Amino acid sequence: MADTIVTAVGWSAKADAVEAGTQAADMALTRLLPHRPALAMVFGSSRFDQARLLQGVRSILGEVPLAGESTAGEIVSDGPLNYSVVVWLIASEALLCSLGVAEAADRAPREAGQQAAHSAIRGFQGPRKGFVLFGDGLMTRYADILRGIQEVLGTSTLIVGGMAGDDLRFAQTYQYANERVLSRAIVGILLGGPIALGVGCEHGFAPISKPRRITRARANILYELDRQPATSVYEEYLGSEVVERMRHTGFTRQHLAYPLGIQCEPSDPRLLRNVVSFGEDGSLLCSGEIPEGAWLQLMIGSHTLALEAARRAAQEAIQPLNRVAGVLVFDSIARRKLLGPRHAAMEIAQIRQVIGPSTPLVGCYTYGEHGPAGSSATAARTTIQTGSVLVIAVGS
Amino acid sequence: MTKHFWMLLVGVLATSLLLLSTDVGLYALALGLIVIGCLVYLTTKMERSHRQLEELYRLRTAYDHLDQQAKLIIRTDLELHRIQEELDRQLASLMSLHRLGQQLQVSLRPEEVFSKLDAEVVTNSGFTSALLGRCTESGDLEWCSLIGVNPAIAQQARQHLVQSGLFNDILTNPAPTVLQATLTTDPARRTLLELLDVPAVVTAGVIPHSGPTGCLVMGMARSSLANPKADQELVAILTNQLTIAIENSALYETSWGAQQALEQKVQERTRELAAVNTQLMRVNQAKSDFVSAVSHELRTPLAAIKGYAALLVNGQFGSLTAPQAERIAKVERHADHLTQLINNLLDIARIESGRVTMEHQLIPAKEFFTTVEELVHPQLEAKHLRYRLELDLKELVGDPQHLQRVFVNLLSNAVKYTPAGGSIRVHVERKDSTMISTVSDTGCGIAPEDLPKLFQEFYRANDPVNQEIRGTGLGLALAKRIVEAHRGRLSVKSDKGKGSIFTITLPIPEGSSEHSGKA
Numbered sequence: 084m085a086d087t088i089v090t091a092v093g094w095s096a097k098a099d100a101v102e103a104g105t106q107a108a109d110m111a112l113t114r115l116l117p118h119r120p121a122l123a124m125v126f127g128s129s130r131f132d133q134a135r136l137l138q139g140v141r142s143i144l145g146e147v148p149l150a151g152e153s154t155a156g157e158i159v160s161d162g163p164l165n166y167s168v169v170v171w172l173i174a175s176e177a178l179l180c181s182l183g184v185a186e187a188a189d190r191a192p193r194e195a196g197q198q199a200a201h202s203a204i205r206g207f208q209g210p211r212k213g214f215v216l217f218g219d220g221l222m223t224r225y226a227d228i229l230r231g232i233q234e235v236l237g238t239s240t241l242i243v244g245g246m247a248g249d250d251l252r253f254a255q256t257y258q259y260a261n262e263r264v265l266s267r268a269i270v271g272i273l274l275g276g277p278i279a280l281g282v283g284c285e286h287g288f289a290p291i292s293k294p295r296r297i298t299r300a301r302a303n304i305l306y307e308l309d310r311q312p313a314t315s316v317y318e319e320y321l322g323s324e325v326v327e328r329m330r331h332t333g334f335t336r337q338h339l340a341y342p343l344g345i346q347c348e349p350s351d352p353r354l355l356r357n358v359v360s361f362g363e364d365g366s367l368l369c370s371g372e373i374p375e376g377a378w379l380q381l382m383i384g385s386h387t388l389a390l391e392a393a394r395r396a397a398q399e400a401i402q403p404l405n406r407v408a409g410v411l412v413f414d415s416i417a418r419r420k421l422l423g424p425r426h427a428a429m430e431i432a433q434i435r436q437v438i439g440p441s442t443p444l445v446g447c448y449t450y451g452e453h454g455p456a457g458s459s460a461t462a463a464r465t466t467i468q469t470g471s472v473l474v475i476a477v478g479s
Numbered sequence: 480m481t482k483h484f485w486m487l488l489v490g491v492l493a494t495s496l497l498l499l500s501t502d503v504g505l506y507a508l509a510l511g512l513i514v515i516g517c518l519v520y521l522t523t524k525m526e527r528s529h530r531q532l533e534e535l536y537r538l539r540t541a542y543d544h545l546d547q548q549a550k551l552i553i554r555t556d557l558e559l560h561r562i563q564e565e566l567d568r569q570l571a572s573l574m575s576l577h578r579l580g581q582q583l584q585v586s587l588r589p590e591e592v593f594s595k596l597d598a599e600v601v602t603n604s605g606f607t608s609a610l611l612g613r614c615t616e617s618g619d620l621e622w623c624s625l626i627g628v629n630p631a632i633a634q635q636a637r638q639h640l641v642q643s644g645l646f647n648d649i650l651t652n653p654a655p656t657v658l659q660a661t662l663t664t665d666p667a668r669r670t671l672l673e674l675l676d677v678p679a680v681v682t683a684g685v686i687p688h689s690g691p692t693g694c695l696v697m698g699m700a701r702s703s704l705a706n707p708k709a710d711q712e713l714v715a716i717l718t719n720q721l722t723i724a725i726e727n728s729a730l731y732e733t734s735w736g737a738q739q740a741l742e743q744k745v746q747e748r749t750r751e752l753a754a755v756n757t758q759l760m761r762v763n764q765a766k767s768d769f770v771s772a773v774s775h776e777l778r779t780p781l782a783a784i785k786g787y788a789a790l791l792v793n794g795q796f797g798s799l800t801a802p803q804a805e806r807i808a809k810v811e812r813h814a815d816h817l818t819q820l821i822n823n824l825l826d827i828a829r830i831e832s833g834r835v836t837m838e839h840q841l842i843p844a845k846e847f848f849t850t851v852e853e854l855v856h857p858q859l860e861a862k863h864l865r866y867r868l869e870l871d872l873k874e875l876v877g878d879p880q881h882l883q884r885v886f887v888n889l890l891s892n893a894v895k896y897t898p899a900g901g902s903i904r905v906h907v908e909r910k911d912s913t914m915i916s917t918v919s920d921t922g923c924g925i926a927p928e929d930l931p932k933l934f935q936e937f938y939r940a941n942d943p944v945n946q947e948i949r950g951t952g953l954g955l956a957l958a959k960r961i962v963e964a965h966r967g968r969l970s971v972k973s974d975k976g977k978g979s980i981f982t983i984t985l986p987i988p989e990g991s992s993e994h995s996g997k998a
Contacts, residue, residue, distance in 0.1 A: 096598060098625050130608075130627045165598045166627050250607065250627070251700050252676065291553065293546045320550050325557055340560050341553060381549075383556065423567035424603055 088278055088479055089174040090409030091115035092445045094159050096167040100131040103168045104139020111170040112143055114443075118174035120144060122272065124215075124411070125151030125259055126158075126447040127168040129249035133257045133264040136168060141262055147172075148180055150272045152217040153257040155248030155416040156448035160435055162428040163419065163448070166250075171409065171445040173477065179275035181207045184260045186268045192224040195269055196231020203273040204235065211236065211273060213280045215411075215475070216244030218269040219256050220450025223303045225467050226372040228269060229453060233465070236273075242465040243282055243475050244271070245413030245449030256450070281407075281476035283399030284454040284468060286355050286415075287392025290344050292320055292381035297345070300373040303356075304366050305343070308379060312365025317358065320381050330361050339417040342470045343367075344382040347374060355382065355470035357417050370417075370451060370469040384470075386426045389418055393430045393472045397437035400476040410438050412446030413473040419448050421470075434474060486523075489516045565706060572604035572713050576720065583724035587731055589613075592724045593623035593693060601626045604713050606697040608675060610636065611721075613685075613693035620646055620694065627698070628675065636674045636696070643667035645682075650691040653684035655714040657707050671696075681710055683718045687726045695721070767828040774821045774828070781821070785814045816951070823953035827936065830960040837964045838878040839988065844870055844907060847879065851886045858894040865902035872907045875914050876987050877965050885958045885969075889918040889981050892955070895948050896979070897922035912987050919980040925973040933971060934959040 093110025097103040104127075112120065123144055127136050133153065141149065157164040183203025188195035203214065214236055218228060225246065232242055247256035258270045274280070295316060299307035308316045318326045321341065344353035356369040393414075401407050412434060419427045435444055452473040455465050493512035496505050579600050586592045593613045601609040608627035612620045620641055625633050640646040645667055649656075658668045659679045672680060677698035685693040695718055699710075788811045791799060799807060829835040848868055859866050875882070886905075893903045901921040908915055925933065929940040937952040962969040966986050973979035 099630070128627075130629060132629055132631075165602045167598075254676070291549045293542060293549075320553050321557060322554055325554075340556065381553070383553070423564065424571045425567065 087175070088178070088406075088408040088477060089115065089118045090443045090477060091172050091174075092159055092169060092409075092443045093172075094157065094164065094167055094169040096164065100133075100135035101139040101142075103127075103131060104136045104170075105142055106139075107168045107170040108140045108143035111172045115172050115174055120147045120172040121175050121178040122173045122180045123147050123149040123151075124171040124173075124272075124445070125149060125168065126154050126171075126445070127151070127257075127259075128157065128166045129153040129252070129255070129257060130166050131168065133259075137259060137262055137264060140168075140170060144170075144172075148182055148272075149259060149261050150182055150215070150217060150270050151259040152245070152247035152270070152447070153249055154447035155220075155250055155450065156419060158412050158414060158431060158444070158446035158448070160431075160440070160444040162431045163424075169445050169447070171411065171443070173278075173409070175277060177276045178278055179207065179209050179273075181205070181273045182260055183271045183273065184263075184265070184268065186265060188219065188228060188269045189222045189224070189267045192222065192227035193231040193234075196228040196233075197235050198231075199269050199271045200232045200235035200273075203271055207273055207275065209275040211240045211275050212278050213241040213243060213274050214271050215274065216242060216269060216271045216453060217258050218244065218246050219258065219267050220246030220248050221253060221256055222246075222267065224372070225451065225453070229465060229467065232271070241280060241282065241455070243280075243413075243454040243473060244452070245447060245473065246451035246453075248416055248448060248450045251416065277479060278477060279404055279479050281400040281403045281478075282454050283396035283402075283474045283476075284452065284471050285392035285396040285399075286384075286468065286471040287388035287390075287395075288342060288344065288353075288355060288382035288384045288470060289388065290353065290380040291341075291383040294346075294378040294380045297373060297375055297377050297379050300375045303369045303372055304362065305356075305369055305373045305379075306364070306366045313367045314361055314365040317367060317381075326361070329358075339421045339470070340384055342382050342384070342417070343369065344380045345373065345377050346380070347377045353380070353382065354466055354468060357469050371467040384421060386422060389422055390426070390430055390433050393474075394433045394437055396472050396474040397434040397476075400474040401438055404476050404478040407438055407442050407476050407478040409443040409445070409477045410434065411475040411477065412444065413449045413452045413454075413475075414446060415452060415468075415470045415472065416448040416450060417470045418472060430472070434472075438476070486516055486519055489519075565709070568603070568605045569709065569713075572600070575600040575603040576713075576716055579717075580720050580724075583720055584727070586724050586728050587735075589692065589725045589728050589732070590623070592721060592728055595724075596624035596626065596695075596721075598626050600717070601697065604697075604717075605699060605710070606681075607700045608677060608698040610675075610696045611685075611693065612637065614650075614691055623693075632674060632676075636671065639667070639670055639674060640694075640696075643670070645671065646694060649682050649684045649694045650686065651684075653686045653691075653718070655681050655683040655711040655718070657681050657711060681714045683714050685718050685721045685725065687722045687729070689726070689729065692725055693721075764832060767832045770824050771828040771832070774825045777821050778818070781814055781818055785811065785818070788814065820951045820953065823951055823957050827953065827957050827960055830957075830964050835964070837881060837961075839876055840879065841874045841876055842879045842882070844872045844875050847875065847883070848886070848905065848907070851883060851890065854883075854887050855890045855894060858891065859903070862894060862897070862899045862901075864894060864897055864899070867902065867904045869904065869906040869908075872909050872914060875907075875985065877985060878961075881961045882965070882985075885961050885983065886916075886918070888954045888958045889983075893918055893920035893922060893979075893981075895950070896920065896944065901978075909987065912989065914983075914985045914987055916983045916985075917980050918983075919978060921978040924975040924977050924979055925971070926975050927973075930971060930973060934969070 091111045091114035093107045093114065095103040095106035097106055125140055157167050157169045159169055181203045183199040185195035185199040214232065218225065229242065247258055249256045255266055258265045258268045260270045295308040297305065297308060298310045305313045307313060339357060342355040342357050344355060346353045356371050356373065358367045359370050360368045362368060422430055438444065452468045452471050453465055454473045489512050493509045493516065496509035500506055500509065579595065582595050583592055586595060593611055596609060596611045610622055610628055610633055611624040612622040615621050620637050622633050622637060657679065658672060660669065660672050663669055675698045677700060680696055680698045683695045684691055685695060697714060788807050790796065791807050848870060852866065890903065897903060897920045903920045906917045923944050925940060932938045934955050936956045939950060939952045959969045962983055968984045970982050971979060
């Protein structure tokens with residue numbers, strides 16, 4: 084008889100970390116019965132004492148392989164959550180999974196990516212179906228991490244994941260690997276066996292400004308556009324007053340409503356970058372890598388476009404699967420802020436409508452997503468995204 | 480097309496002349512034609528380039544115009560976003576406050592109110608963290624709800640608030656206050672912001688009429704407030720809700736306490752009444768036992784008195800003189816009266832003590848009332864009274880002997896108190912599962928003040944008519960006991976001087992085959 088993939092979700096919003104972890108894990112395990120978990124993914128608010136949170140989860144799950152991260156909000160079927168913990172359990176007799184961890188990933192990101200991938204494939208036998216990556220969302224050279232991973236796993240292995248958040252405090256994020264709580268690290272799960280993955284990644288933003296050439300940029304700092312300071316170009320569109328206000332108000336909807344769309348080749352999908360802060364030298368600190376020489380346009384979003392994108396991503400994710408056992412969502416915190424509470428709940432409802440109300444749904448709000456962008460993308464085109472919704476369907 | 484044709488023609492001519500002519504003049508002409516052709520070609524090219532440049536310029540201008548329009552769209556959209564964000568936040572917070580209000584309404588204790596604050600209210604109101612605490616009896620602060628703050632940090636914040644005096648400031652100034660890291664210079668306030676790791680907080684006291692009971696601290700991630708007044712208003716609404724809920728729950732607690740005390744008193748009184756009732760029942764039982772015992776003791780000598788009186792009357796001890804016979808007859812009459820009195824007392828005592836069980840048998844109504852009439856017929860005849868029986872019932876259910884005593888007693892009374900020539904009526908009918916029987920007369924009636932005591936033992940109305948009529952004062956009391964032993968009721972209505980109506984209601988048990996009809 085063919086092995087069946089079964090998943091279950093549990094969550095808790097209890098204030099005490101141990102109690103919350105225990106309750107969420109217990110709920111997931113109860114819902115999974117009579118199956119036994121082969122893998123656990125945990126997404127928790129950074130407000131919890133992280134070690135105690137994992138202590139609570141593992142008190143119920145025991146030695147089940149566990150990976151996860153802190154978030155900027157959690158997601159379950161009923162909609163977005165705050166200050167809670169969600170536990171996703173996957174049961175399958177023949178599931179192959181192997182954890183790869185690399186610490187101090189901000190110092191040598193490429194090597195960290197290679198190290199995590201190497202440790203994951205060590206002892207892993209069988210075809211690789213995908214690599215789910217959790218990493219520190221405050222790291223700036225995330226593209227190098229992905230390059231490092233791809234150098235080891237090859238471009239045929241699907242790499243998907245989300246960057247850990249810390250409830251918009253931008254101070255410290257956490258990654259989980261079994262009983263360990265890490266920071267400035269990456270944790271990946273290499274999956275194989277009877278599992279099948281479907282991925283959809285969309286943002287729904289449309290270009291509105293004329294294209295400008297990125298004439299000077301390094302890592303995630305954009306210095307010049309058409310040989311002019313990047314901030315002045317930004318001000319041209321948004322107005323100096325608004326930009327001045329944005330300098331002081333932190334991460335608001337105004338920041339997120341007009342992300343930067345980057346296109347290296349005319350046929351490439353546009354990658355989104357959010358402006359995180361403004362440099363004194365007229366530069367813009369962005370939420371992902373900025374390639375010099377590429378074209379940049381200001382993008383515009385709306386509730387309707389964002390909701391359509393979520394629906395499209397869900398449809399793309401479930402399309403290659405015969406049977407969907409569960410869905411993992413990495414949704415940009417930028418989208419949640421842009422949509423507001425009511426529409427953020429509607430976005431999750433859109434996904435749920437596509438995958439079916441009885442399919443377990445779990446996820447979190449991230450500081451960045453990585454997956455193949457656009458509906459025609461291949462595994463080799465895994466890129467860093469921001470402002471996107473990444474839907475990963477798990478099944479057979 | 481024409482221009483190209485001519486240029487081509489001139490070119491061909493010029494080339495032919497150049498190749499074929501040997502004449503210098505023709506040669507020069509050919510060269511001239513070539514130069515002219517080139518000039519024409521260049522002019523044409525320049526014209527085209529100029530037109531293309533003009534088109535390019537036009538497109539560029541249109542492109543710039545579109546870009547300018549994009550800027551306008553973005554700025555308008557930004558303003559819409561700003562308004563939408565504020566509206567979303569206020570709407571979400573009001574909805575959450577409404578929901579919280581509903582939850583608070585069902586809080587039964589003030590402590591419960593403090594634990595009801597949840598993450599939804601806090602985040603929907605645009606805040607990232609919240610601490611809600613209440614004053615302890617020792618004047619300290621105890622957190623009851625923590626949102627987005629871990630307990631260790633909350634503990635430090637509590638100590639800081641109490642020790643720095645900020646807690647007292649909040650309690651003495653209940654209006655919400657905004658503290659911003661960028662505007663606050665006070666070290667104590669800055670420390671609070673640092674502890675909670677937020678750039679701004681709104682603090683407010685929860686102060687019902689009874690005095691300060693707690694404080695609310697709400698933190699936000701925004702370093703400067705876009706609309707501090709709106710934030711203060713939201714926190715004010717929230718603290719008002721908490722305050723009202725605390726007052727309501729305190730009122731509930733008070734009324735609940737009073738109700739509990741009342742309930743306890745009712746239970747105490749019920750217990751006391753039950754004890755008194757038990758005692759009364761014991762006393763009543765003792766009385767019945769006493770009456771029963773005494774009656775038994777009296778019956779034996781009474782039988783001897785009656786026996787000897789009968790022997791004397793029969794002349795067993797010699798003939799009696801007229802005065803002797805008259806006195807002996809009186810002795811017999813009084814002995815009979817005393818016997819009847821004792822028998823009635825004994826019956827009452829037996830019924831009260833439960834030693835007598837009433838039979839429940841079907842009694843043919845016609846025969847029953849015929850017998851009753853026969854028993855009182857001599858009395859009716861003696862006083863020339865009219866008697867009418869209206870029987871709308873075939874059968875009644877009960878103990879025939881005892882029920883006969885009841886009706887004979889009521890009819891005897893009616894005969895006694897109805898003047899000669901009057902009338903007595905007995906009406907019997909069935910209504911649902913009850914037999915209703917009335918014995919009415921046109922007698923002297925009963926005074927209203929005597930009615931409540933009429934069924935008490937030995938009660939006789941203080942009435943001149945009554946003085947002339949003999950009676951034990953036990954007949955009605957016994958009749959009432961017998962009817963009640965049948966689970967029925969005996970009642971009386973009377974108009975003084977017009978007559979009385981005694982009503983007997985007796986239940987007819989379910990399943991009785993009784994059918995009403997004219998007998």
